[in-house]
Amino acid sequence: MEDNIPVVGEFVACDHMENCGGCSYQGISYENQLKDKVGAVKGLLKVAGMELQIPLPIYPCPTQYRYRNKMEYSFGDEIKDGPLVLGMHKQKNFMAITYAGNCQIVPEEFNEILKATLIFCTEKKYTFYHKKSHAGLLRNLIIRKGFRTGEILINIVTSSQTEFLSEEYKDLILNLECATSVVGILHTINDNIADAVICDDLIVLYGRSYYVEMILGLSFKVGAFSFFQTNVTAAERLYKDAISLIDSLEGKTVYDLYCGTGTITQAIAEKAKMAIGVEIDKDAVIAASQNAKINNMSNCHFITGDVLKVLDEIEHIPDLIVVDPPRSGIHPKAMEKICAYGVPQIVYISCNPKTLIQNIPTAQTNGYKVAHIAIYDNFPFTKHIEMLCLLEKEN
Numbered sequence: 152m153e154d155n156i157p158v159v160g161e162f163v164a165c166d167h168m169e170n171c172g173g174c175s176y177q178g179i180s181y182e183n184q185l186k187d188k189v190g191a192v193k194g195l196l197k198v199a200g201m202e203l204q205i206p207l208p209i210y211p212c213p214t215q216y217r218y219r220n221k222m223e224y225s226f227g228d229e230i231k232d233g234p235l236v237l238g239m240h241k242q243k244n245f246m247a248i249t250y251a252g253n254c255q256i257v258p259e260e261f262n263e264i265l266k267a268t269l270i271f272c273t274e275k276k277y278t279f280y281h282k283k284s285h286a287g288l289l290r291n292l293i294i295r296k297g298f299r300t301g302e303i304l305i306n307i308v309t310s311s312q313t314e315f316l317s318e319e320y321k322d323l324i325l326n327l328e329c330a331t332s333v334v335g336i337l338h339t340i341n342d343n344i345a346d347a348v349i350c351d352d353l354i355v356l357y358g359r360s361y362y363v364e365m366i367l368g369l370s371f372k373v374g375a376f377s378f379f380q381t382n383v384t385a386a387e388r389l390y391k392d393a394i395s396l397i398d399s400l401e402g403k404t405v406y407d408l409y410c411g412t413g414t415i416t417q418a419i420a421e422k423a424k425m426a427i428g429v430e431i432d433k434d435a436v437i438a439a440s441q442n443a444k445i446n447n448m449s450n451c452h453f454i455t456g457d458v459l460k461v462l463d464e465i466e467h468i469p470d471l472i473v474v475d476p477p478r479s480g481i482h483p484k485a486m487e488k489i490c491a492y493g494v495p496q497i498v499y500i501s502c503n504p505k506t507l508i509q510n511i512p513t514a515q516t517n518g519y520k521v522a523h524i525a526i527y528d529n530f531p532f533t534k535h536i537e538m539l540c541l542l543e544k545e546n
Contacts, residue, residue, distance in 0.1 A: 217258050
């Protein structure tokens with residue numbers, strides 16, 4: 152592998168780099184971020200005893216800045232009993248929150264909404280929900296944006312312990328500069344003691360409870376709690392590259408395992424005879440099915456369940472398999488079942504190089520070779536690395 156790393160854009164120091172725990176590579180040039188990620192993958196391959204030819208060291212992100220289409224901010228304080236803060240968890244101190252109103256990796260509108268929300272809540276003298284005492288009102292602010300449509304969805308999350316003046320908050324948002332792009336303002340009630348966004352009740356204060364995004368020429372309704380790719384431009388490039396590795400889709404039945412909301416399932420269905428998506432998250436499958444109807448995909452079907460179990464129940468035999476598992480990778484038994492089909496090609500999209508490299512030996516034992524492998528940086532300033540691998544059946 153060459154060490155000539157392609158670089159995009161210029162390095163700009165972040166205002167929050169000393170305290171914010173959201174990014175792990177702040178203060179490091181993009182070129183060095185890419186080199187570090189390539190080095191991490193090389194190290195994993197070396198430990199696994201694998202010598203694989205990677206044609207390009209790493210595909211850099213199409214853009215370094217303003218690429219995230221979703222942010223989940225937390226309310227809290229930076230110092231004990233200090234003023235109210237809205238932002239990200241502080242480095243090496245999960246209980247503390249540090250202000251993130253000038254973040255570089257989110258759209259400018261997110262920063263505008265965050266600042267206005269913090270001022271509003273401070274003026275109202277609202278308290279934040281304390282993780283230990285479980286007392287307080289304010290919990291989270293979630294902002295999402297459709298990069299292709301410009302639509303913005305805002306969701307403020309509170310407990311029900313005291314009143315939140317939601318009508319006044321709605322009016323505040325609708326008077327911001329970015330208001331023309333706002334398609335929904337939501338208020339989620341969450342009284343669960345877990346430090347996670349759990350919806351006990353969802354109130355639509357304005358507009359609708361979803362935004363629309365376009366990817367690979369298809370339309371997707373993305374709800375308040377739906378999973379969707381965080382960097383649309385980079386994800387689209389990765390998916391296009393994955394599909395380009397396939398010899399042919401004509402007349403084929405394709406499994407898309409761990410399909411999420413079915414983005415790549417539908418892209419495959421445009422050319423294949425049938426595409427079957429399998430996903431354990433029930434809400435994701437509901438969203439995938441709805442989006443398939445929006446895109447008039449009658450040959451696209453989705454099944455809710457654990458891949459390990461569902462593979463024993465699907466009647467249709469695949470001609471090709473695509474997998475896009477979570478960070479934990481594919482369970483060894485599930486990987487054995489996938490390989491047992493003996494399809495000519497398995498396209499493996501990975502958000503965790505470590506688990507991909509752990510799964511490859513199972514494929515090799517079952518007669519597959521690594522025909523292509525590539526590294527992608529879809530999330531600059533963070534430690535996350537994406538990989539694409541094509542496994543081909545030998546003989």
